[in-house]
Amino acid sequence: MSFREERAAERKLNIVKAAAKLFSEKGYHDATVEEIARELKYTKGSIYYYISSKQDLLFQCHDLAMNLLLENIEKIKNSGLPPDRMLKEVVKSHIETLVSEFNLITVTLGSDYELEEKYAEIIIAKRDQYEKFIADIIREGIKKGIFREVPVKMVINLIMGASNWIGRWFSPDGPMTIQEIGQFYADYLVMPLLS
Amino acid sequence: MSFREERAAERKLNIVKAAAKLFSEKGYHDATVEEIARELKYTKGSIYYYISSKQDLLFQCHDLAMNLLLENIEKIKNSGLPPDRMLKEVVKSHIETLVSEFNLITVTLGSDYELEEKYAEIIIAKRDQYEKFIADIIREGIKKGIFREVPVKMVINLIMGASNWIGRWFSPDGPMTIQEIGQFYADYLVMPLLS
Amino acid sequence: MSFREERAAERKLNIVKAAAKLFSEKGYHDATVEEIARELKYTKGSIYYYISSKQDLLFQCHDLAMNLLLENIEKIKNSGLPPDRMLKEVVKSHIETLVSEFNLITVTLGSDYELEEKYAEIIIAKRDQYEKFIADIIREGIKKGIFREVPVKMVINLIMGASNWIGRWFSPDGPMTIQEIGQFYADYLVMPLLS
Amino acid sequence: MSFREERAAERKLNIVKAAAKLFSEKGYHDATVEEIARELKYTKGSIYYYISSKQDLLFQCHDLAMNLLLENIEKIKNSGLPPDRMLKEVVKSHIETLVSEFNLITVTLGSDYELEEKYAEIIIAKRDQYEKFIADIIREGIKKGIFREVPVKMVINLIMGASNWIGRWFSPDGPMTIQEIGQFYADYLVMPLLS
DNA sequence: CATGAATGAGAGTTCATTCAT
DNA sequence: AATGAATGAACTCTCATTCAT
DSSP states (O other): OOHHHHHHHHHHHHHHHHHHHHHHHHHHHHSOHHHHHHHTTOOHHHHTTTOSOHHHHHHHHHHHHHHHHHHHHHHHHTTOOOHHHHHHHHHHHHHHHHHHTHHHHHHHHHOTTTSOHHHHHHHHHHHHHHHHHHHHHHHHHHHTTSBOOOOHHHHHHHHHHHHHHHHHHOOTTSSSOHHHHHHHHHHHHHGGGBO | OOHHHHHHHHHHHHHHHHHHHHHHHHOTTTSOHHHHHHHTTOOHHHHTTTOSOHHHHHHHHHHHHHHHHHHHHHHHHTTOOOHHHHHHHHHHHHHHHHHHTHHHHHHHHHOTTTSOHHHHHHHHHHHHHHHHHHHHHHHHHHHTTSBOOOOHHHHHHHHHHHHHTHHHHOOTTSSSOHHHHHHHHHHHHHGGGBO | OOHHHHHHHHHHHHHHHHHHHHHHHHOTTTSOHHHHHHHTTOOHHHHTTTOSOHHHHHHHHHHHHHHHHHHHHHHHHTTOOOHHHHHHHHHHHHHHHHHHTHHHHHHHHHOTTTSOHHHHHHHHHHHHHHHHHHHHHHHHHHHTTSBOOOOHHHHHHHHHHHHHHHHHHOOTTSSSOHHHHHHHHHHHHHGGGBO | OOHHHHHHHHHHHHHHHHHHHHHHHHOTTTSOHHHHHHHTTOOHHHHTTTOSOHHHHHHHHHHHHHHHHHHHHHHHHTTOOOHHHHHHHHHHHHHHHHHHTHHHHHHHHHOTTTSOHHHHHHHHHHHHHHHHHHHHHHHHHHHTTSBOOOOHHHHHHHHHHHHHTHHHHOOTTSSSOHHHHHHHHHHHHHGGGBO
16 A cells, blocks of 8 residues: 555544544434534545445444454464353453444444444444354353353343443543453353353 | 313323324424324324423423332332332332333433423432432342442442333333343342442 | 425426526526526525526426427327328427427437436437437338338438427517418428329 | 747647547546646646646647637648538548547537636637638539529538537547548538539 | 536435315 | 424525636
């Protein structure tokens, strides 16, 4: 990638992040392209030099978010931890990413149905990949007798739901740090699995 | 309430339910007033005889949903059950209502930010009331030594998050009935509280 | 058709005619929906109560024009005239319609390529039907020995081209009436066919 | 003209031809400056080094086309042929140029109204010159008794219309060569003039 | 010379809302 | 009580044009 292309990519990233911020604050529809542009001191027209449509922007948010989550998981996958500790790591990592990339992930969680078919497919594939990894951990734990028998899919939904909801109420001014929250959630949500 | 008013109220309720359906399917913005009207074989103009604005419709959805949840809780409150069993009942009841009034609750959970300030206040008050009741149960449990010491607010958020997320994935065609799901969630989510 | 529907149809027709006028004056692109609206003292938004898009408006122009031409031909078809006289009638009628519905036909002749595929198909079908009728007359004339052998398709193109071009230069202030022009063209263009 | 200027002129000519191609394919408006640039592997910005505006490009097309036609006529003018044969030569030459420089002439014929006033004047002057030459031939023919008395202007319009329309339907894959078409048109259109 | 980047003026379109009838 | 009709504000997107580098 040339210097020029790099800079353009960087600018696009900034635009996506500004979009994420506004999308997460006001929702996809209520955030206008003009506002997103203004946020970066661009004009409405200029932004279209970098993006192809508002939908594209939404898709980039989703994609970036999923990529971040998948990267996390890749690291954990190779950690060699036992299933229970690995699952806790996943929960903690998920939550910490959720908060550190708050806007990005919040957008993703709140605007599924806004994504057009062709974009949605890509994102759903990544989400499935993510959940499959978690499912593998749980199944491994069951096989090893560390976890009791449970409906795996449902447990994942439960854990994901609890974790994702954090985007609705988390405030950095709260009494607990995000690490503490992550730890608490990890412990709370993994405990009922133990046999 | 006169006969006339009663009939108007009934029709408005129908409109709200039709709106809930469309809002939950397509989102607040993507559902148009015209579609809502068409759903009930009204015309766009006519509907304004019963409602004052699209926002009003959204608010009614939220309000109806919260009233249903609060009614549930009222019953449980007077059941005389011990805290652990009472909390499980709350979770089960919450989940069953969520599913039986799917559209209504889904709208509520997915469109906070769309509610205008003045409406939002009312809904938030009811939500606080709902959560306060759950907090009371947990605190009672802690006091009685049935539950261990936990950050109450956070546990509520965790439970609510897990439960509410069901709206994202539940399908009546799944392998478990909603009662079984409710039971599983209740057990799973209350277990880590036990001392 | 009810009274209401009739009135709506009439208004739509007016809009189409206003559009035809502006399209023929300034071209499809340079005529804006707002101008078309202003022409009829509508607002830009109101016009969309009657039409579905600017393309729709263009299509209606084309369709109306072709229908007028086809109606003319239907009359001539049943006149029982011999081929040479019938062909002259077609040319005269074509030219007179072209001028009396100047805007409509001019739009049609000048903006083929602007029509989107799905609309274009319909119009092209009608145009083919029109030209087929003329071809039939010429073939009949050849068979009867009134016309000499000629490449039929090319003659039609020649005649149509000459006639349609009138839209480019005709002015009601010119020295000849449109009837005289029609007669002159009919004589001039049919003469070389005679054997 | 210096070397530099010459090269610039050459490049400009290429740009004009690329523009002609796109204008004739998609119409003046639908062809974007970016597409024209891309056709020649320029960038949108670069092209403005050679041209002053999109209008300029359109004007150049018109101008080039008219110059080609006028050059043809200049040759015929000095051929010493009798009026009837001279007129046939004009028609043939017109048609052959129309086809060999298809894009250029097609643009010219289809986008009168797009030309801004100041440019239009220049083109119209050339067109008048062109038509005046044809008028002279016809008048000469009438004076010499070869042609019958006719409204000259109208005959020219008729001939031009028929000929120009060829741009609408001509395809190199058709059954006749362009020379044959030219001959056919010339014969067909001159015949009715003979006394 | 060439171009990446930016701009701004508008275009078409949608839709909640109003209102006369 | 109901509705056809109209409105206007807002929105997304396009594109010819400019300019610093």
